Amino acid sequence: MTDTYEPRQVREEAAVNKNVCVVTESISGLPVGRMCRSWLEEGCTAKDFSPFFPDISRYTLSNLIRQDDGLLHFCFPKLSEQDNLVHAVFTREGGVSGEPFASLNVGASVHDSPALVQQNLARIQACIGAEELVQVNQVHGDDAVVFRKGSAVFAESPCSADALITNVPGRGLMVKLADCQGVILYDPEKNVVGVVHCGWRGNVQNILGKTVRRMEKEFFCRPAALRAAIGPSLGPCCGEFQGHERYFPEEFRRFQVRENFFDLWAVSCSQLMQAGVAKTHIEISGICTRCRTDLFYSYRKEGKTGRFAVAAMLRKP
Ligand SMILES: [Zn+2]
Numbered sequence: 001m002t003d004t005y006e007p008r009q010v011r012e013e014a015a016v017n018k019n020v021c022v023v024t025e026s027i028s029g030l031p032v033g034r035m036c037r038s039w040l041e042e043g044c045t046a047k048d049f050s051p052f053f054p055d056i057s058r059y060t061l062s063n064l065i066r067q068d069d070g071l072l073h074f075c076f077p078k079l080s081e082q083d084n085l086v087h088a089v090f091t092r093e094g095g096v097s098g099e100p101f102a103s104l105n106v107g108a109s110v111h112d113s114p115a116l117v118q119q120n121l122a123r124i125q126a127c128i129g130a131e132e133l134v135q136v137n138q139v140h141g142d143d144a145v146v147f148r149k150g151s152a153v154f155a156e157s158p159c160s161a162d163a164l165i166t167n168v169p170g171r172g173l174m175v176k177l178a179d180c181q182g183v184i185l186y187d188p189e190k191n192v193v194g195v196v197h198c199g200w201r202g203n204v205q206n207i208l209g210k211t212v213r214r215m216e217k218e219f220f221c222r223p224a225a226l227r228a229a230i231g232p233s234l235g236p237c238c239g240e241f242q243g244h245e246r247y248f249p250e251e252f253r254r255f256q257v258r259e260n261f262f263d264l265w266a267v268s269c270s271q272l273m274q275a276g277v278a279k280t281h282i283e284i285s286g287i288c289t290r291c292r293t294d295l296f297y298s299y300r301k302e303g304k305t306g307r308f309a310v311a312a313m314l315r316k317p
Pocket of ligand 1: 234235236237238288289290291
């Protein structure tokens, strides 16, 4: 489903030029691209911008594990320590789609050529070594689909949901993103993985808390054992929500960073922690998609654009 939030582009641009922040503190080895210049000049940091949960790992690009053999993608340092988990945050690089979807677009609903999207998906599937790449029709809701061992329900035509959970090794779970959060949940005790598409509507509906509870219910996962990672998405620098009084619950107010701007990464951390996930088990990529359209797609920045992939899979023994 297309995000129907309509940013006021002109005003947003003005705000960016005046009051900018990029969440990456380091740009070493990566092109500056369309990063906001005034951040570099004024020297503001993500910390100044968002003091919430300072003890949760919030990475810069150079802290993430960069892998560019084949398709350029990133991995989370802590999740990478999990031997039975394969995961990847793909970028827009390494695919076959042309502008404005260049190049690793996985979104089938953005008017890119279906044949090219299929080729991109095949590359991602090969990259993570999945027997099958499972996705859903994302609808900005709060529902999860569960794929179990023994059930043959890896449907040809995907169902509507925003979270996928499985205990089946070799099946890659994938969500498609352009500013929304791709969140990976992994239980090393029960060997169960979940991948969530969480935009601001997902936060409002607390899809993260609900997915944790679903993992608990379906697979007896202990929330305290879960590992969570929040992928590149709209950062506090660019998370502007005009009229938020009407659609954000009261408890989001404490994650407001300035007038109309919110830190949805902090909202997600808070929701995960409320669901029982330990602070020390959460990591945030700390990369804002709207600031880094050189690497990721951003619906807010670009409007007509592609979708990048976050994927996770239980490793086949
Ligand atoms: Zn930003």
